[in-house]
Structure formats: C-alpha cells, structure tokens
Amino acid sequence: MSDPTIQRHDTAEELAESVAAALLQRLERAQAAGEVPQIGLTGGTIADHVHQAIARLSPGSSVDWSRVVVWWGDERFVAPDSPDRNASQARAAFLDDVGVDPANVHEMPSTADSASVDDGAEAYSHTMREHGAGAFEVLMLGVGPDGHIASLFPGDAALDVDDRIAVGITDSPKPPPERVTLTFAALNHAKAVWFLVSGDGKAEAVAQALGGADVHEIPATGVVGEDETVWFLDEAAASRL
Numbered sequence: 001m002s003d004p005t006i007q008r009h010d011t012a013e014e015l016a017e018s019v020a021a022a023l024l025q026r027l028e029r030a031q032a033a034g035e036v037p038q039i040g041l042t043g044g045t046i047a048d049h050v051h052q053a054i055a056r057l058s059p060g061s062s063v064d065w066s067r068v069v070v071w072w073g074d075e076r077f078v079a080p081d082s083p084d085r086n087a088s089q090a091r092a093a094f095l096d097d098v099g100v101d102p103a104n105v106h107e108m109p110s111t112a113d114s115a116s117v118d119d120g121a122e123a124y125s126h127t128m129r130e131h132g133a134g135a136f137e138v139l140m141l142g143v144g145p146d147g148h149i150a151s152l153f154p155g156d157a158a159l160d161v162d163d164r165i166a167v168g169i170t171d172s173p174k175p176p177p178e179r180v181t182l183t184f185a186a187l188n189h190a191k192a193v194w195f196l197v198s199g200d201g202k203a204e205a206v207a208q209a210l211g212g213a214d215v216h217e218i219p220a221t222g223v224v225g226e227d228e229t230v231w232f233l234d235e236a237a238a239s240r241l
C-alpha cells in the first residue's frame with residue numbers, strides 16, 4: 001500500500017488537464033502490456049472538469065477506449081435519465097464521445113432497474129463479482145467538504161461494512177438521500193487512487209485527511225492505492241496544508 005503524495009495545481013482547469021493526461025498515460029501503458037484496464041469513476045464538480053478534459057485529450061492519445069472497462073464508486077439512486085446521476089454526467093462529458101464499448105460500461109442501478117437501494121447494491125455487487133472486477137487501474141474519488149468519498153459519509157454505519165462490495169445508503173446528508181456506494185473493501189483494490197479536490201470549501205477536509213484524521217470523521221482517509229495514492233489539489237483546496 002502506498003503513502004499519499006500531493007500534486008498541486010494553480011487552478012481547477014490545470015488540475016483537470018493534469019489528471020486527464022495522467023489517466024490516458026496509465027491506460028496506454030496498461031493496454032501496451034496487453035491488459036484491459038478497469039477504471040472507477042466519481043461524480044461532482046471537479047470530476048466533470050476532468051471528464052471534459054479526457055474528451056479533449058483523448059484524440060491525441062493511443063488509448064483504445066473499446067478496451068477499457070468502466071465502473072463507478074457511487075451513484076445516486078434516482079431515475080436513469082436524472083441529471084443527478086453520476087453516470088449521466090460522465091456520459092455527457094466523455095463516455096459518449098470516446099468510443100467505449102457499451103458492454104464495458106457498468107452503471108450502478110437506477111430506480112428503473114432495482115426495487116430498492118439495497119437491491120441495487122446487491123445487483124451491482126453481483127455484476128462486479130461476475131466480471132471479476134476489483135482491480136482498478138485507476139480509481140478517481142471526489143471529496144466532499146465533510147471529507148466524504150463515494151457515498152461514504154462521516155459517522156455512517158456503511159463505513160464499517162467489510163463483508164460486502166456495495167451497500168445502499170438511504171439517508172445521505174447530501175441530496176439525493178438514496179445512493180449506492182462501494183464499500184472500503186471494494187474501493188481498496190486499485191493500483192492508483194486519485195483524489196480530485198478543488199475549491200477552498202474542501203481545504204479543511206484535505207488538511208484533516210492528510211493530517212491522518214480518523215476514518216469515521218474523514219472517510220477519505222480510508223482508501224489507498226496499491227502503487228500510488230495521489231491527492232490532486234488546486235491552490236484553494238491546498239490552502240490549509
């Protein structure tokens with residue numbers, strides 16, 4: 001397991017370009033080695049910038065997106081066409097453009113797919129097991145001002161679930177309340193874990209996470225990569241370090 005490192009960027013845009021370029025490089029390397037890399041996506045503001053940067057930079061790379069498998073770390077349990085869906089955001093920003101194979105894009109269930117959020121979590125766990133998933137080349141995670149990652153929020157019982165791949169959340173403090181999230185047990189199977197953080201609203205959470213806060217207070221401390229754990233920060237997010 002790796003120690004966290006920090007990459008500081010002047011602006012959110014520079015951060016996004018840097019993450020997109022690094023992702024394309026890792027995917028090129030993995031594919032050159034004959035692998036079919038799996039990536040874990042996140043949602044949120046900075047993730048959207050990163051996704052747009054991937055769309056811009058992809059044509060200049062040799063990544064074969066038809067041989068990349070896409071998963072999500074968490075999802076909002078809402079209608080499939082809701083703009084609240086992390087998957088809708090990623091599809092609009094880059095997935096619909098870069099040439100992914102639809103069979104390789106594993107969205108978490110929506111209200112149209114599962115009767116309840118718990119059923120959705122069980123279904124996603126089953127899909128991940130079926131595909132032998134669990135070794136992300138890169139797992140990207142946004143971080144909330146409260147230190148949450150995926151839909152693992154401070155103080156929630158889901159933080160202590162270690163025998164399931166995904167769980168349902170019914171009372172997320174950030175709307176919408178119903179979500180499906182991977183557990184720490186599943187998130188901690190990535191070669192590279194990249195935290196994407198921008199804005200001064202996240203500065204305190206970043207400082208606490210990198211200061212070694214308890215995982216129940218700052219859930220971001222609970223995920224590390226096997227090869228690397230990188231905090232991509234803009235100056236505002238790094239301002240309390």
Ligand SMILES: O=C1O[C@H](COP(=O)(O)O)[C@@H](O)[C@H](O)[C@H]1O
Pocket residue numbers: 042043044045046047074075076086141142143144145149150151174
């Ligand atoms: O609810 C969520 O929030 C986080 C961070 O979002 P941001 O808008 O504060 O950047 C996100 O990473 C997570 O995937 C999402 O479901």
